[in-house]
Amino acid sequence: MARSNKVAVITGGGRGIGKGIARIFTQNGIDVVIAGRNFEKLEKTAAELKSPKAEILCVQTDVSVQTQVERLFDKTMEKFGKVDILVNNAGIAEPMAPITDIDMKLVDDIVGINFKGVYYCARRAVKEMLARKSGNIINIGSVEGLISLPGIAYGPMKAAVHRFTKLLASELAAIPIRVNCICPGLVLTEMMEELSDRDVEVFLVHIPMHKALVPDDVGKLAYFLTSDDARYITGSIIAADSGITAATTGFNTSLQDVEKWMKAAVS
Numbered sequence: 001m002a003r004s005n006k007v008a009v010i011t012g013g014g015r016g017i018g019k020g021i022a023r024i025f026t027q028n029g030i031d032v033v034i035a036g037r038n039f040e041k042l043e044k045t046a047a048e049l050k051s052p053k054a055e056i057l058c059v060q061t062d063v064s065v066q067t068q069v070e071r072l073f074d075k076t077m078e079k080f081g082k083v084d085i086l087v088n089n090a091g092i093a094e095p096m097a098p099i100t101d102i103d104m105k106l107v108d109d110i111v112g113i114n115f116k117g118v119y120y121c122a123r124r125a126v127k128e129m130l131a132r133k134s135g136n137i138i139n140i141g142s143v144e145g146l147i148s149l150p151g152i153a154y155g156p157m158k159a160a161v162h163r164f165t166k167l168l169a170s171e172l173a174a175i176p177i178r179v180n181c182i183c184p185g186l187v188l189t190e191m192m193e194e195l196s197d198r199d200v201e202v203f204l205v206h207i208p209m210h211k212a213l214v215p216d217d218v219g220k221l222a223y224f225l226t227s228d229d230a231r232y233i234t235g236s237i238i239a240a241d242s243g244i245t246a247a248t249t250g251f252n253t254s255l256q257d258v259e260k261w262m263k264a265a266v267s
């Protein structure tokens with residue numbers, strides 16, 4: 001695959017799903033800018049993904065801080081002169097807890113990173129994309145924004161990202177700048193590290209296809225969505241979830257239910 005002459009900014013590109021997306025993009029000749037708070041991690045990933053087909057720029061960024069997001073895009077423009085693709089992937093999770101136990105600082109962080117970060121990045125990327133009258137934005141949502149799984153701040157913020165996707169897609173369709181959202185199911189990244197092997201087993205029993213995704217699966221879907229083959233797809237919220245959201249009754253929704261499964265699994 002030759003160089004595509006496209007430039008993608010991937011937030012949270014240093015590990016997990018973001019790294020999978022960066023790998024598939026670079027393999028397909030797309031230059032990438034990977035952003036995250038841990039610069040060392042970004043550099044390590046860049047060294048790992050190094051390829052003659054694509055350049056990789058690392059920019060230390062906290063997406064919840066607007067000035068840092070501006071700096072991320074300034075650096076991207078300085079190096080590449082354009083932004084063709086934005087992948088809003090950076091995010092943090094929330095431990096399962098009832099609302100009365102939830103740490104309000106964590107709620108603020110989830111709002112700041114998982115929603116405001118998406119907003120800041122999209123706002124600046126759109127400015128650059130409008131100048132060239134084209135662009136692609138992929139937001140990473142979640143099944144937790146589609147159905148009620150435990151995560152009293154995380155799920156609602158992902159649902160906000162889904163709604164934001166639709167609004168932005170309709171605002172920018174005529175340019176055209178396409179905006180889509182991928183909702184992964186279970187992907188066994190660092191985000192899922194708090195799950196024990198037993199928890200994972202129990203989840204897999206309840207997931208209709210009994211399979212977790214790997215980060216590259218999300219990367220391949222993101223690549224397709226940014227390609228010309230997807231030129232009429234915009235405003236779509238696409239679940240890549242091994243059937244979790246297909247099962248209308250199969251996946252229990254309350255924290256109590258999940259606790260019940262866990263107890264049943266170990267008894």
Ligand code: NDP
Nearest residue numbers: 012016017036037038062063090091142186187189190191
């Ligand atoms: P990881 O925890 O493995 O990676 C999260 C990434 O986000 C890291 O690169 C991290 O880098 C970055 N990040 C976190 N906070 C910030 C911040 N303030 N500014 C910039 N970067 C930040 O998670 P996943 O790869 O699993 O998750 C990626 C996305 O996919 C998230 O949006 C998540 O909600 C979503 N998702 C994940 C699922 C899963 O099962 N894993 C399922 C559904 C959705 P650093 O710490 O260096 O800043």
